[in-house]
Amino acid sequence: MSAATTTAPSPSEAPPLRPRGPFRRSLNRRYVITAYLFLLPAFAFFGLMFYLPIGNVIANSFNTGPQADVYAGLENYRRALDDSAVHNSFTVTVVFGAATTIGAIVLGLGLAMVLNQRLRGRVVFRAMLLVPYLTSVAIIGLLWRNILDPQLGILNRVLSDLGLPTQTWLNTHPLATIIAVTLWMNVGYTMVLFLAGLQGIPEEFYEAATVDGAGPWQRFWRITLPLLTPTTLFVSVMAVISGLQAFGQAYIITGGGPADRTDLYIFHVFNVAFTSRDFGYASALSFLLFLVIVLFTVVQLRLGRRGEVQY
Template identity: 60%
Template sequence: MIRRRQALTAWLFLTPAVLFFALLFFVPIGNQLLTGAYGSDGVSFVGLGNFTRAFADPEVLHSFLITLAYAAGTLVVGTAVGLGLAVILNQSLRGRTLFRSVLLIPYLTSVSIIGLLWRNILDPQVGILNRLLEAVGLPGQTWLSTHPLATIVGITVWSGAGYTMVLFLAGLQGIPGLYYEAARIDGAGPWRRFFAITLPLLAPTTLFVSIIGLISTLQQFALPYIVTGGGPGNATSLYAHRLFIVAFNDNDFGYASALSVLLLIVVLILSLAQLRIGERTDA
C-alpha cells in the first residue's frame, strides 16, 4: 500500500513534465513524420519518397557537408577558446569578474543584433575592420566573399565563447586544489599539471560542451542567414537554410518535414556517439 502510494505520488509530480514533452516534443515530431509522407500539394501520399529524395538531392547533400564542416570548426575552435579563457580567468587576476561579464555579453545579445553588427564590421567598403587594416598598412579583405564559412565560424565562436567559458569555469572550480598542490610538490610544471590534471578532470564538462555545441551548430540558421544570406553562391547555405528554402520558397512542406526529421536523426546519432565515446574515455 505504501509503495503504491509512493508510486502514485511520483507519477503525480511527473505528469506535468510528461505532458510538456508529449505536447511540445513528441506530438510535433509525429506531425513532422506524417507531413513528410505527403507530396508538395499536401494531399498525395508518397510514403518514404521525400526521405529517399533527400539522399539524391545534390543541394541537400552540399548543405549537409557544409554544416558538418561548420559544426566541426565551431566545436574545435570554440571549445579551445572557451577553455583557454576559463583557465586564464580562473586565476587570481585583478578585474577578472569584469572580464567574465564582458565576455558573456555577446552570448546574451540577440543573434539578429550580432549578425547585423558583424555584417557592418566586415563590409568591404565601409566596414571598420578593413579601415583598421588599412590604418596599419595592410590590405583590406572581402571577408564574406573570400572566406565566408571561416568567417561565420569565427563569428559563432566569438558570440558563444563567454558561455563556453562559464561552463569550463564551473568545471575548473570543482577540481580540488589538493591535486595541484601534490603535483607542484612532485615538480610538475604548469603544462604538465594542465594535461595530467585539468584536462582529464574536465572530461565531463568537455563532453557536455561538445554535445550542446553540436546540437546548436547543426541547427544553426539565423546567424549565417543574416550575415551572408547563404552566399556567396551556396558557400554558407547550411542545412537549416536549405530546409527554410524548401519550405517557404518552394512551398514544399512535405519535403521540408522529411528534411527536418532526417536532421533530428543525425543529431541523435551524433549525440549518442559522443556519449559512448565519453563513457569509454571515463572508463
C-alpha cells in the first residue's frame, strides 16, 4: 500500500487572509472615521441651513415684540388658536392642498398613461409639459396675472372674439383659478414620476392578463393601479407638502384677495412677519404648520404602506 500524500493548496486556492483581533477593530474604526469625514460637509450643510433655522423659529415662537426679544411663553400659540384670520388661511390652504394633490395624481397619471404609448412626438409633448415645472413660480405668476387680466388679458380677448362672455377670473373664482394655475405648473413633474412607475411594471403581467381575458379597465384596476402604489404615495406626500407651503401663487397672482379668499397660510405668515412686524407670532404660526406637515406625512406613509401590493 502506498502512503497517503497530501498536497498543499495552491496560492490561488488559499483562503483570503482576514484581519482579526485588535487590528480588525482598528481597521473598522478607521472606516467609520473616514465615512463620517466624508459625511461632515452634508451634516454641516443640514445643520446650518435646516436644523439651525428650525431651532431659531422654535425659540422665537415663545417671544414677542418687533425683534422677538420679549419672552411671552405660550401666548403666541394661544393667540393662534383663537385667531379667525389664521383659521381662514388654514382652511383656504387645506382646500388648496387637497385640490392640487388630487388633481396632480389624476392628471399626472392620465397624461403618463397616454404618453407611455408609442405615439409620434411623445418626447416633445413630455418636454412641453415639464417646462412649466422648471420655470420659476414668479415668472409663472406674472404670466398668468397678465393672461387673466380682465381688461388686457389674452384669455378674455379670446372669449370676446368667440362671442362668449368675459370673466373677472381673479374676483369671481380666485381660489379655483390659482388651483388651476398650480396644476398646470406641476402636472409635468407628476407625469414624469408616473411614467417612471409605469415603465417599471413588467410587460409580462399585462400579457398574462390579456391571455386570461382581462380588458383594459381590468388591467388598469388590477395591475397598473396596485403596482403604482409606491409612486402614488410619493406623489401624494410631495403634493401635500407643496400645497401646504404654497406662497407665490397668492403673493403674485391674487395678493391674498379678494376678501382673503386666497389668503394661503404661508402668505398670511409672511404678512404677519413683514407687514405687522410680529416675528414671534409668525414663528409660532410657522412651527404649527411644520407640525401639521409632519402629521400629514406620517399618516400618509402609514396608510400608503398598508396598501402596497407586490405580485
